[in-house]
Amino acid sequence: MLPSELLMHRLSGEAIIPKRLKIDAENLAIASQLINCFGSARGGTQGELDRLLQELEGDSPDYRLKRGLAHLLKSACEFEVVSPLEPSLLRERVFSLSALSVPSIAQSSQTLDKLALQLSQELDREVIPAQIQDGLYADLAENKVLTNFDEPTPEELLHKYNLSQVQGVFYRASQLVLNAHRNVPGEYKLLFRYLKLFQLMAYIEGEADRGFTITIDGATSLFKPSTRYGLAIAKMIPALLHVTKWSLSATLQTRDFYTNNWKTGRFSLDSECNLVSHYPPGKPYDSMLEEAFAGRWDTLKSEWVLEREVDLVPIPGSVMIPDFRLVHPDGRSFLLEIVGYWRPEYLQKKFAQVRRAERNDLILAISERLNLEKAGVNLTDVPAKIIWFKDKLLPKAVLAVLD
Incomplete structure (x- = not known):
């Protein structure tokens, strides 16, 4: 992302409009020039690279554009200390x-x-x-050597610049309301995973058939204006671009240029924004445990069909996405959740979700290595069928519960 001093936004009433570059010949030429500059600097020091960039920038009126592109390119570089001894x-x-x-x-x-x-x-x-x-x-920043440069195409660099300008809007977000319309369940899971990764406080309402409304409280809704939580919201935006259909509106707290007082701004965005994410799409499986179980299931000769992440279970203020669904030709179906992660906070949240979901078609496969008692988890009131496993979850154990 870009630092605040390299962000370029304009106001239209309360609406904030970030600068976005056209993918045209002129901007592609600027991007190519900077990429070539970094490519030619391989093997040299960061100080030498900075001098090359300064010469390239010159007294050009679009210096902030070039500095912004260079900042993004530096994130694709590896600078190392080259010395015979520390x-x-x-x-x-x-x-x-x-x-x-x-x-x-x-x-x-x-x-x-x-x-x-x-x-x-x-x-x-x-x-x-x-x-x-x-x-x-050699340990001084200017003396570190550029050893690797993950060179993007000019188009990729311009797309990342446009996305970074939009991300910068959320640095001062006080609240964000996101409507994730009906999508593939796996897309929801990717989005919810990033919400958790960046520790965003979200309240989720809705269901898979109609979509979800996600309310996220930002930095300025806490005790005082701060960019810490706004940065987390900004980091979530590239993950949102992997969701097929969505829209959001954000309330922002910005400083008035003349009075230095806080004022409210607005920003909206939707899935037709033409922004391109640099985050990878979701992995087929969250863990090797799940992947290994799916592989073993494929070798069975069973009428039960294993489906991956196809159901979302709405619960008050959140949502649970079981790992698998098992479907029989006669119409029976069960949801399977594999609990192999050991952190107490995760276990407490997971079993609280199971209780609140109140589903009688849920199977929990729990690792015997987990210390549920130490985590404060009591299984007596869990409304689910339970399977215990050691190092690997065997399909036969699941079939025994199904039958």
Whole structure:
């Protein structure tokens, strides 16, 4: 994402409109120029790259655009400390050795030669004096070496820039109301997973057939304006782009340029926004445990059909998405949830969801390795069929419950 100083928005009444670049020849040329600059800087230091970018920027009036694109490209770079020894240890060795003689240019050269010989013997590889000299302060940001650059296409860079400008709107979000219309259940699960990942406080209402309304409270709805929670909302937006049909409206708290007072802004967005996500789509399975179970089920000769993430179970203020559904040709069906994760907070939330769902067609497969008692979980009032397993969940154990 972009820092606040590189965001470009304009106001239309209370509505905030972020800057978005056209994917045209002019902007593609600027993107290509910057990408080539980073590509040519491989093997050089970050300081050398910054000087190249400064020359490229020059006195151009669109310097903020170029700085924004360069900022995004830096996130695709790996800068490493290149030194024969950890720089702080190397400095200690050099200073200790040089303190034994009177400082001079000739003596400095002898010190480097002597230490290079010592390190060559200690490390069992050749170390030359120039490597020591370069490595002395290799841990400073400007001296770190660009070792890898995950080069995007110009189109990908412009798309990421447009998305970052939109994400920046949410830095000051005080509330967001998201309507996720009827979608594939797996898309919902990806969205809810990112809500949990970024620790967003969300209240969820609705059902799979009609869609869900998700209310998210942001930073400024807490005790005082802060970008911490707004950043989490912004990080969630690329995940939302993987959902087929949705719309959102956000209430923002922004500073007045002239009075420095807080004022309310509005922003809306929907699935027709033409933004492109750089987040990967959802994985077929959440864990190796689920994937292994599905693979073993495929080898069975059973009338029961295993389906992946096809049902959403609405519960007050939230939603539960079981891992599998098992369907029989005679019309019977059961939901299967595999509980193999050990964190107490997760277990408490999971079993609270099961109780609130009040489903009589739910099967819980629980790992024997979990210490439910320590997590404060009591199974006596859980309205579900329970299967215990050790290292792997066997289909035969599930079939025994089904039959």
